[in-house]
Amino acid sequence: MDHAYIEEHDVIRRYLVDRLGADERTRFEAHYVDCDQCLERLELEEGFREGIREVAAAGAARAIERGLFLRLLLSRSGRALLAAALAVVVALPVGILLMRNRELARQLAAATPPPPLPEPASTKEDQQARQERDRLASELEQERRARTVAEERLARAESPRVNLPVFLLAAVRGDDGTSEDLNQLVLTPGEDWVVLAVELALVEHASYRATLRTAAGRRTWSGDGLRPDERDTLTLALPSKLLPSGRYSLEVEGRTAAGRWEPVTTSPLRVERRE
Amino acid sequence: MTAPADLAGRIRSGETAAEDELIRHFSRGITFLLRRVTRDPALAEDLHQETFRLAIEKIRRGEIREPEKLPGFLTSLARNLATEDARRGTRRDKWHDRDPERAEQAPDPEPGQLSALLRKERAALVRQVIGELEQDRDRQLLFRYYIAEEEKEQICHDLALDQVHFNRVLFRARQRYKDLYERRQHGFGAGPPPDRPRREHGAAAE
Numbered sequence: 001m002d003h004a005y006i007e008e009h010d011v012i013r014r015y016l017v018d019r020l021g022a023d024e025r026t027r028f029e030a031h032y033v034d035c036d037q038c039l040e041r042l043e044l045e046e047g048f049r050e051g052i053r054e055v056a057a058a059g060a061a062r063a064i065e066r067g068l069f070l071r072l073l074l075s076r077s078g079r080a081l082l083a084a085a086l087a088v089v090v091a092l093p094v095g096i097l098l099m100r101n102r103e104l105a106r107q108l109a110a111a112t113p114p115p116p117l118p119e120p121a122s123t124k125e126d127q128q129a130r131q132e133r134d135r136l137a138s139e140l141e142q143e144r145r146a147r148t149v150a151e152e153r154l155a156r157a158e159s160p161r162v163n164l165p166v167f168l169l170a171a172v173r174g175d176d177g178t179s180e181d182l183n184q185l186v187l188t189p190g191e192d193w194v195v196l197a198v199e200l201a202l203v204e205h206a207s208y209r210a211t212l213r214t215a216a217g218r219r220t221w222s223g224d225g226l227r228p229d230e231r232d233t234l235t236l237a238l239p240s241k242l243l244p245s246g247r248y249s250l251e252v253e254g255r256t257a258a259g260r261w262e263p264v265t266t267s268p269l270r271v272e273r274r275e
Numbered sequence: 276m277t278a279p280a281d282l283a284g285r286i287r288s289g290e291t292a293a294e295d296e297l298i299r300h301f302s303r304g305i306t307f308l309l310r311r312v313t314r315d316p317a318l319a320e321d322l323h324q325e326t327f328r329l330a331i332e333k334i335r336r337g338e339i340r341e342p343e344k345l346p347g348f349l350t351s352l353a354r355n356l357a358t359e360d361a362r363r364g365t366r367r368d369k370w371h372d373r374d375p376e377r378a379e380q381a382p383d384p385e386p387g388q389l390s391a392l393l394r395k396e397r398a399a400l401v402r403q404v405i406g407e408l409e410q411d412r413d414r415q416l417l418f419r420y421y422i423a424e425e426e427k428e429q430i431c432h433d434l435a436l437d438q439v440h441f442n443r444v445l446f447r448a449r450q451r452y453k454d455l456y457e458r459r460q461h462g463f464g465a466g467p468p469p470d471r472p473r474r475e476h477g478a479a480a481e
Contacts, residue, residue, distance in 0.1 A: 048401065051397040054401070056418060222424060
């Protein structure tokens with residue numbers, strides 16, 4: 001294996017997310033163990049990736065402390081992954097907006113002229129100051145509106161949820177294309193989260209991966225490092241916007257001791273959104 | 276470094292310096308591999324020692340059939356040891372089975388204080404990189420790529436990005452992280468990176 005091949009086939013990233021075949025992985029390991037350049041890139045890439053996960057996990061932990069909903073549903077590390085990303089994606093812009101808002105407020109205060117002197121005619125400097133003040137006031141107003149929207153989104157994300165749609169999915173082996181009728185999910189407006197539960201017949205793997213695909217095979221969501229609960233059930237809380245009307249399949253795979261993923265169960269499902 | 280086949284030949288002829296060279300040259304890569312496979316730094320450290328001990332024994336006895344493929348031989352050996360260890364159960368379990376009273380002395384699978392500190396520092400660097408991004412879209416790109424592990428094409432489609440922009444954001448973020456990381460390394464002095472295990476070169480060759 002050479003560097004041209006590694007670049008062309010995105011080998012470093014695929015290795016780090018366990019998406020190389022056994023043969024390609026073996027060849028890459030034999031290469032990088034003897035290649036400082038690839039090792040450095042691997043270490044850097046993995047450090048960066050894990051750093052992002054740390055940041056996301058920290059955001060998720062804060063959200064879990066505050067939200068009853070998250071506490072109830074995201075207690076497993078695997079399930080927390082998606083929520084971690086969402087929490088950070090929501091929390092970061094809000095924080096940045098608040099900081100920018102404060103900065104603009106300071107600028108506005110600095111630009112506000114002292115009480116006007118009783119001069120009948122305004123000078124050129126006064127006019128410029130007024131224009132600057134108006135411009136800053138306009139920007140501040142825009143920021144306030146954006147902040148309000150972001151705060152509403154954050155409040156929605158953190159508020160407790162009741163009557164969440166929870167679906168226990170039946171699994172099939174050898175899908176004949178019609179069995180998604182077994183699992184029909186009807187979603188109504190306002191249901192922005194949906195809980196999918198898959199009962200495993202046997203728990204014989206240390207770790208599991210779940211992948212939600214559309215009927216066309218496009219991956220909508222995937223999470224690994226999952227572990228079933230004491231009732232051998234994997235429970236996933238997903239934002240319902242991931243599920244427009246249509247047919248899907250939720251595939252669960254188990255990680256073998258050799259590090260390979262092997263299929264465990266597949267649950268076809270049909271989502272129907274009602275207005 | 277000496278070519279792999281020559282290095283194997285020197286070890287076979289009893290040259291101790293060649294054994295040291297083998298460990299020095301391949302240690303970092305084998306450590307990386309074992310940490311990935313085991314997800315347990317303490318276990319990876321144990322298996323690292325075992326890998327080099329067995330490798331040197333086999334090379335001394337001439338049991339390596341294709342000496343020019345020495346790197347592949349080492350990685351396969353390391354992986355096999357890790358797989359075998361996983362098949363037998365965790366080291367903690369083994370210790371407990373052997374002598375329950377000594378179970379407390381088994382390697383702790385939880386990361387130590389140094390690892391926790393390094394994780395914190397790494398997160399701080401990443402937080403700084405993310406904070407320096409100007410667009411929320413670029414932050415979303417990183418989270419979706421690294422956390423949700425979505426494919427590049429899908430992210431570009433959803434965020435209405437072209438792949439050039441995507442690659443640029445990734446490249447700059449990684450480059451910035453690298454700069455910050457290296458600056459931090461300089462802060463630690465000229466010694467080896469703190470998260471790299473210290474190793475007695477002679478120990479594996481016993």
